[in-house]
Amino acid sequence: MAPPPPQSHRSPSPSQPSGKSEVSDLKSQLRQLAGSRAPGADDSKRDLFKKVISNMTIGIDVSSLFGEMVMCSATSDIVLKKMCYLYVGNYAKGNPDLALLTINFLQRDCKDEDPMIRGLALRSLCSLRVANLVEYLVGPLGSGLKDNNSYVRMVAVIGVLKLYHISTSTCIDADFPATLKHLLLNDPDTQVVANCLSALQEIWTLESSTSEEAARERETLLSKPVVYYLLNRVLIIVAVICLPKEKGGLGIRDIKNFNLTLLGKWRWNLFHHQGELWARVLDSKYGGWRNLDEDRRGSNESFWWQDLRSMFQPLQEGNWFQNEISWKVGFGARVRFWEDWWKDVGVLLMLKHPRLYLISCQQEQFVQQMGRFSDAGWEWSFQWRRSLFDAEIDVADRFLGDTEGISIHPDRQDKWVWKGDSSGNYSVGSAYKLLLGDSMDENQDGVFNELWNLKIPSKASFLLGD
Numbered sequence: 222m223a224p225p226p227p228q229s230h231r232s233p234s235p236s237q238p239s240g241k242s243e244v245s246d247l248k249s250q251l252r253q254l255a256g257s258r259a260p261g262a263d264d265s266k267r268d269l270f271k272k273v274i275s276n277m278t279i280g281i282d283v284s285s286l287f288g289e290m291v292m293c294s295a296t297s298d299i300v301l302k303k304m305c306y307l308y309v310g311n312y313a314k315g316n317p318d319l320a321l322l323t324i325n326f327l328q329r330d331c332k333d334e335d336p337m338i339r340g341l342a343l344r345s346l347c348s349l350r351v352a353n354l355v356e357y358l359v360g361p362l363g364s365g366l367k368d369n370n371s372y373v374r375m376v377a378v379i380g381v382l383k384l385y386h387i388s389t390s391t392c393i394d395a396d397f398p399a400t401l402k403h404l405l406l407n408d409p410d411t412q413v414v415a416n417c418l419s420a421l422q423e424i425w426t427l428e429s430s431t432s433e434e435a436a437r438e439r440e441t442l443l444s445k446p447v448v449y450y451l452l453n454r455v456l457i458i459v460a461v462i463c464l465p466k467e468k469g470g471l472g473i474r475d476i477k478n479f480n481l482t483l484l485g486k487w488r489w490n491l492f493h494h495q496g497e498l499w500a501r502v503l504d505s506k507y508g509g510w511r512n513l514d515e516d517r518r519g520s521n522e523s524f525w526w527q528d529l530r531s532m533f534q535p536l537q538e539g540n541w542f543q544n545e546i547s548w549k550v551g552f553g554a555r556v557r558f559w560e561d562w563w564k565d566v567g568v569l570l571m572l573k574h575p576r577l578y579l580i581s582c583q584q585e586q587f588v589q590q591m592g593r594f595s596d597a598g599w600e601w602s603f604q605w606r607r608s609l610f611d612a613e614i615d616v617a618d619r620f621l622g623d624t625e626g627i628s629i630h631p632d633r634q635d636k637w638v639w640k641g642d643s644s645g646n647y648s649v650g651s652a653y654k655l656l657l658g659d660s661m662d663e664n665q666d667g668v669f670n671e672l673w674n675l676k677i678p679s680k681a682s683f684l685l686g687d
């Protein structure tokens with residue numbers, strides 16, 4: 222008869238206590254480190270906490286370490302706090318007596334200077350779900366809903382829903398639904414608003430079966446005015462996140478304004494590259510850059526050309542593109558004397574001198590057609606439909622004053638100069654900054670700058686776009 226095979230003996234993992242003695246060793250080590258501020262103490266605590274959490278997750282009872290774990294959590298180290306909250310939540314649910322021991326230290330952490338610790342402590346406190354501890358939740362939840370940090374408010378809103386399921390009467394008596402309604406309509410953070418909407422919908426749906434007031438509140442929550450109000454707030458938030466980071470936004474490009482700047486690049490290139498093949502094709506089909514300023518529309522215009530035209534009409538002072546370009550007149554072969562913004566007088570000549578424009582025989586003519594070169598240089602040659610009246614003499618004098626000092630160069634081409642860039646050339650970046658100028662000035666309080674600098678958990682940070 223063959224002898225039985227030898228049995229393999231597995232040595233216990235050094236991180237797993239094989240008996241009560243090793244749990245006692247962990248307990249003594251934790252007790253020695255409790256309250257210690259020596260250099261490296263937090264690192265030692267982390268190693269011990271990792272061992273405790275590891276053994277807890279594989280089913281080994283380490284509940285006897287409860288007191289020592291709580292004492293060692295008196296630190297500002299976020300990692301230690303998280304592991305302690307995980308440990309406390311695991312054992313407090315099944316042991317109300319142990320849960321009672323955690324109340325003081327969790328309530329203390331709910332008042333910590335660090336908003337992430339406040340949020341984590343409040344979440345752990347609400348996760349205990351012990352009926353005889355609900356009286357200790359009302360105070361921290363009320364403070365959390367009024368906290369100046371959005372992450373803490375977001376956690377507090379979910380905590381109110383948890384309190385409702387633990388003790389409905391306590392939640393209603395504390396008037397938490399009314400507080401959530403106020404946050405829903407006024408809180409600047411989208412996640413807080415979303416959590417309020419979800420929590421109120423669940424609370425009022427459950428309450429509507431026994432309360433007519435709750436049923437009315439639920440109907441109001443889903444009504445068009447509330448939905449439109451929230452949509453308008455979303456549009457405001459979108460405008461804010463499109464601000465540059467130095468102005469408190471996320472630096473996300475505003476699609477509408479960015480599209481405008483790209484269309485502006487097309488118009489710039491149409492003017493400055495008329496000799497190229499693509500520009501000649503567009504000129505032949507649609508009339509080129511000059512057609513963009515006119516009201517005439519062709520039946521065969523593409524959607525792109527219609528968009529390009531609509532971005533720059535009507536030609537008026539509110540035209541952002543026109544306001545940022547100035548003409549550098551060469552020979553004047555491309556500049557209309559009356560109808561173009563070529564003269565730096567603040568307004569079109571046709572609008573500044575409307576009476577003279579009406580009697581002019583040279584409407585829609587270019588600068589080079591308004592005069593001629595002589596031995597003395599350039600001379601204007603204005604032509605009128607009739608002789609000027611005495612009352613128009615002063616107007617004519619002012620008009621001649623506006624045309625004095627203009628140099629016409631027969632060897633130069635007419636150019637546009639972009640005032641938004643030091644190089645004088647149009648760029649999408651400079652145009653985009655120009656279009657965002659008004660929005661950037663509206664956010665001067667620095668609230669959003671503070672928001673990005675807050676220490677919050679990675680999940681909440683992702684939601685905020687950090």
